[in-house]
Amino acid sequence: MDPVSEPALSELDLAEIDEAFASAERTMPSTAALRQRVAALGEPPPRSAEAGRLGRSPRTLFLATAAAIVVVAGAGALIGLRSDRSTPEVNAADDEAVTSVPATSTSSPPASVVEVESTETSPAPGPEIEPVVEPDQGSASQPSERPFAPSDRTDDPNPPGDGSQGRLPVSVNPVPLGFPTPETTGLAVEAIDVEGLRPIDGLRITEPTVLEGVEVSGSIVIASSNVTIRNSRVTSSGTYAVHVEAGVENVVIENTRIRAVGTSVSAALYLQSPATVTGVDLSGGFDNIKATAGFTLEASYLSGVNRRPESGLAGSNIRAFQGSDVVIRGNSIIAPWQSPSGNAIFVGADSGPMRRALVTSNYLSGGAITVLTGQDDHPFEDVTISGNRIEAGSWSQTWIANRAGATVADNQQLDS
Amino acid sequence: MHQTDDISFEDVYEAELTHLVNMATFILGSRQTAEDAVHDSFVRLHDRWHDVENPGAFVQRATINRCRDLLRNGNRRNKHLAKLATPDSVGDVTDNSDLSTDLVRALGQLDPKRRLIVVLRFYGRHTIAEIADLLSIPTGTAESNLYRGLEQLRRLLHYGSRV
Numbered sequence: 001m002d003p004v005s006e007p008a009l010s011e012l013d014l015a016e017i018d019e020a021f022a023s024a025e026r027t028m029p030s031t032a033a034l035r036q037r038v039a040a041l042g043e044p045p046p047r048s049a050e051a052g053r054l055g056r057s058p059r060t061l062f063l064a065t066a067a068a069i070v071v072v073a074g075a076g077a078l079i080g081l082r083s084d085r086s087t088p089e090v091n092a093a094d095d096e097a098v099t100s101v102p103a104t105s106t107s108s109p110p111a112s113v114v115e116v117e118s119t120e121t122s123p124a125p126g127p128e129i130e131p132v133v134e135p136d137q138g139s140a141s142q143p144s145e146r147p148f149a150p151s152d153r154t155d156d157p158n159p160p161g162d163g164s165q166g167r168l169p170v171s172v173n174p175v176p177l178g179f180p181t182p183e184t185t186g187l188a189v190e191a192i193d194v195e196g197l198r199p200i201d202g203l204r205i206t207e208p209t210v211l212e213g214v215e216v217s218g219s220i221v222i223a224s225s226n227v228t229i230r231n232s233r234v235t236s237s238g239t240y241a242v243h244v245e246a247g248v249e250n251v252v253i254e255n256t257r258i259r260a261v262g263t264s265v266s267a268a269l270y271l272q273s274p275a276t277v278t279g280v281d282l283s284g285g286f287d288n289i290k291a292t293a294g295f296t297l298e299a300s301y302l303s304g305v306n307r308r309p310e311s312g313l314a315g316s317n318i319r320a321f322q323g324s325d326v327v328i329r330g331n332s333i334i335a336p337w338q339s340p341s342g343n344a345i346f347v348g349a350d351s352g353p354m355r356r357a358l359v360t361s362n363y364l365s366g367g368a369i370t371v372l373t374g375q376d377d378h379p380f381e382d383v384t385i386s387g388n389r390i391e392a393g394s395w396s397q398t399w400i401a402n403r404a405g406a407t408v409a410d411n412q413q414l415d416s
Numbered sequence: 417m418h419q420t421d422d423i424s425f426e427d428v429y430e431a432e433l434t435h436l437v438n439m440a441t442f443i444l445g446s447r448q449t450a451e452d453a454v455h456d457s458f459v460r461l462h463d464r465w466h467d468v469e470n471p472g473a474f475v476q477r478a479t480i481n482r483c484r485d486l487l488r489n490g491n492r493r494n495k496h497l498a499k500l501a502t503p504d505s506v507g508d509v510t511d512n513s514d515l516s517t518d519l520v521r522a523l524g525q526l527d528p529k530r531r532l533i534v535v536l537r538f539y540g541r542h543t544i545a546e547i548a549d550l551l552s553i554p555t556g557t558a559e560s561n562l563y564r565g566l567e568q569l570r571r572l573l574h575y576g577s578r579v
Contacts (some may be wrong), residue, residue, distance in 0.1 A: 013570050021538050024519040031434045034451045038429045038458045044465030
């Protein structure tokens with residue numbers, strides 16, 4: 001230590017504090033798990049001939065990085081580059097801006113909502129019957145690259161949306177005991193016999209309805225309040241398998257299997273109004289669930305996110321862009337294993353305020369960042385991410401990136 | 417000649433990782449958050465390996481700045497840190513069951529800026545001048561914060577949360 005600069009505390013005091021640190025250090029947990037995470041990065045590529053500008057003074061670092069950002073941003077603008085990783089932002093309030101931005105974070109969800117919205121069209125208004133779509137049973141029975149299921153499963157736990165190229169590998173590990181699986185969600189909740197389902201085409205619901213015990217081949221558009229879908233199966237290649245339009249309320253979807261199949265499906269479930277979703281087995285789409293309103297999702301199993309054909313990037317299982325009173329609790333949400341893009345859960349204030357959101361007690365796996373929060377000039381308030389179990393090493397960047405200021409606590413990495 | 421000509425990435429994390437995680441843990445009060453901060457820093461080092469002159473210094477500075485960011489937004493982002501102020505709640509942070517030492521509890525009651533400086537001084541073994549440089553603050557500010565932090569820490573270690 002430097003005695004000249006030391007404040008006027010007695011040597012005894014300083015020795016005591018010194019010893020307190022030494023003693024506390026001896027009680028620190030092992031760093032073996034983190035060492036493995038860092039080791040997994042591998043050795044970096046060789047140095048370039050012009051290397052060596054970093055690791056100097058903070059001022060030098062700042063200037064070097066700022067220059068690099070300008071160059072990269074300029075080049076990107078010129079050639080129209082898009083990258084899943086964000087361009088680092090210079091923190092004007094911090095001279096050490098070079099290290100003020102987490103290396104593994106992204107500034108927004110990998111795929112822009114604006115882009116999604118601009119390339120999709122909602123189902124046409126008015127009475128609608130979607131073409132009957134046969135379930136893609138042939139592809140669904142093919143093994144995945146990283147098979148997930150115990151051999152006795154009768155239904156693929158991670159069914160593909162488009163059957164082949166869009167399919168992404170999922171965890172090699174089974175869902176931990178107590179969390180939802182395909183065997184405990186959908187029709188299995190009340191042991192509904194598939195043979196007993198009444199086949200119908202896709203439909204637009206315009207008045208209070210209980211839709212129960214049906215096999216729907218096509219999309220469902222819910223344009224009325226007080227609608228319940230229960231103990232049913234929905235298979236669709238439409239833009240959305242189930243679309244809850246804006247301006248409705250009291251929508252319930254429970255104990256239902258929803259499969260979005262095909263290469264152009266935006267989301268298996270699109271929520272523009274609040275809904276309560278329970279016991280659902282849901283897969284397919286670039287996103288499983290896209291939401292611009294509050295919703296409650298409980299005891300459900302989400303999987304099978306597809307790649308976007310134009311970019312090859314994966315979407316997310318849940319993308320909640322705005323809303324109030326979001327509850328995501330007690331679900332199993334399986335994103336692609338170590339995917340270069342996408343999240344199991346994205347909660348953000350991208351297109352409007354996000355208020356009172358709770359993500360808790362879920363089993364989560366995969367994605368570039370398994371749980372990501374984001375904000376874009378809208379209020380982001382009272383958001384909590386706690387008590388979740390996240391499969392260790394299932395992500396490609398990091399497990400939680402809290403860019404919007406949620407309360408994050410008590411989440412655990414779960415070793416297989 | 418750059419240091420990266422002679423050493424491997426593995427050399428750096430073998431040499432720095434444990435120390436940085438412990439330091440970040442003292443600063444942040446959460447082992448989990450500390451590990452993520454250090455991981456982020458090593459990812460950053462990995463990404464910039466070919467440009468880094470002194471990898472050890474780079475990753476250390478990256479970790480400190482990541483901790484600063486987290487502390488700076490502490491009220492919003494890390495409300496659980498406030499729990500450190502009460503001994504019984506230390507274990508509430510999932511992976512902190514091994515961190516319930518008097519020191520961690522006492523550090524949790526310090527003003528974040530003072531806590532950071534105290535940790536850098538005593539655990540990081542940095543001089544006042546180095547701390548001032550690392551944090552881009554005047555030497556006098558570093559010194560006064562260290563003094564007040566140490567005084568408060570000493571009282572906390574002696575008398576617990578009653579001070």
